[in-house]
Amino acid sequence: MVRYRVRGGNALRGTAFIQGAKNAVLPMIGAALLAARGRTVLRNVPIIEDVRRAVELAETIGAYVELHESERTLVIDASRLSSPVLPAEIARRFRGSVLFTPALLHRLGEAIVEGVGGCNLGSRNLDFHYLGYKRLGAVVDEGETVIHVKASGLTGATLYLDTPSHTGTENLIMAAALAKGTTVIENAALEPEVLDVIDMLTKMGARISGGGTGFITVEGVDELHAVEHTVMPDRLDAGVFAMAAAITGGELSLVGTGLDLGVVRYKLEQMGVDFARQGAVLHVRCDRPLRPINIITDTYPGFATDLQSPMMTVAALADGTSYIHERIFDGRFALAGELNKMGANVEVDGNRAVVHGRTPLTGARVTAHDLRSGIALVLAGLAAEGETVIESGYLIDRGHAHLAARMRALGADITREISEH
Template structure:
């Protein structure tokens, strides 16, 4: 039976909430353990549905995986299967992160085309092209991407777009390639830096993490390690926007504020008081937020994963806001649900124009992906009655203790 959330509107959020490790990092770190034989321990892992899903993928490849709260222990055997199971892989997008490690470790990889959120086309062209420049052959066959290479050799690679997934797969393949790989127009996200930090602690030689050019000098082998997952900036940003939308006062811990620099700057423009600390920040809002324009871009731009929260705050802001989506073309499906809630929104291509209303109207809405689901809950917090959010399993894939955290901050949400 599908679960749903009943969200009572009109509550103000206040208090302290901690952030666990990043969903967009932990799954890639788990996949990277395929590069070495032995036991790697990951700390600060979020307790979300996608972690056991990635465990299932790794177990299918021959690993032993133990999940004990925020600690994930992965033991990789001397011989790894190159065949990633279809049933496990198809459930979430991050499963494609095993492609690069398998190509490097096994010389071949068979990875079913991944599933995941309905936010638009996300082809594997750049993943395949990068592996081919390293010496592999790739093709799509029977619903799977197939890569084979007798030997991977370093190369100069330039991405057409700073794709996070392609950057990750190219890096995890190149660390065991012969010679030097230079990757230009690489993704710069904090999760990429986190992956490179862990790989370097395993014995890789990667420089330039956090910039648009990565240099990877291949090594013969890597060793197991212990690593603490970077804090989840998207979860932290969600709490920040929830505080501003509900005219609340929320302190968020466990995150480097520089990872959310632009998102927090936009809240300041909207009228919020934002204080930053070494490992957290505080957002206070008095009165109705002011209209602000947003456009999503790769890091350090405004995150596409926070676009639903930008639409949510714009829907109740004083004035007219324009939100531009430059990353995933189908993310505006979320707007249809906001219209149900009484938002005054008009979609024009990859722009949406919102004329803020003082209060949204409660109704039934449906989550199409992780961030849209969270955004709908935030919208329900500022609606006039009880909003029912359906298909909340999406939210559980990306937010640990979502309902519990919100209720501890003063919300009134029930899971049924």
């Protein structure tokens, strides 16, 4: 059992080192498994639990993997994949397990998916993935718990996603990369992480065009080769550190090459937070009361649903009433009840929340229901009076590397504890 203990009141100051992106490295591990020869090297790998699970899963199917934690480097040799089974005990612990299917299909002709995990956010269908595989020529047998996908070779086709699914787009690009002929994916995801994965696949020899336009064309090739690639910075981790500066009246320099916070920056600026770009460093500070805000989550370039929870904490600390409309996931408001235990006043009605700020927050024992509600509670703890204990801290570790150490280096009073219960 992992828990975080936070004593609030300290302003965060200094240089925050932003990790590599969770939502880019996981598909990249899946992409590395497409290379039948050689060793892939991934740099700037975030040392998070999801990466550890991905390493375990890759080893289970026969890949040779070295995770060099202090160098934040992964070395993957997928030349001898031996098992098509993604076993439930690992695959159910993270969402990224779904990204191993294309490699298994191409390399072993089948993938047996015993489960897919990830944050518990309401319905999280995979129908676009499986419909896409079918259109490319695979046979998909969807059992009660196990999904069996088989293909003796995929053929390009025109695919359409009802909504621009992030992992759906990545999976279908990977499936199309080694298919015969041309695939067009319409209504494809635009997220920067998807573009980073396309960059890596292109280096590997894939022929992909249209990334970032919503219409992706993939010309299948016969093989992909192992490459070295540096994972882009994690804009969600960066957003959290910017918010930590905002709510504690602090001042941080965010270091992470090419970091672009997009709409999150503009929303925080509307709330009164100052940003200044100094070359590759993004400077953030806040020395005035926060103003309330309206947020509507959307796919990129809209406001990322993954930062909606941390933003709810920021809104609880703003002077006035903020409105949040969650449009991506139907179960992402479990945070409200936990924040209310700390003294917040958040009302939820379906997929809308009204946050009545500013209410002073007081330390309490609270529970992370998913990764982002967990980090939102850490933020609340930083701004609360007294001590906040956040249970189910493993969920935070799924997506943030060395969180307590990185925040302590900036002046926060935060510890990570492990206990039997």
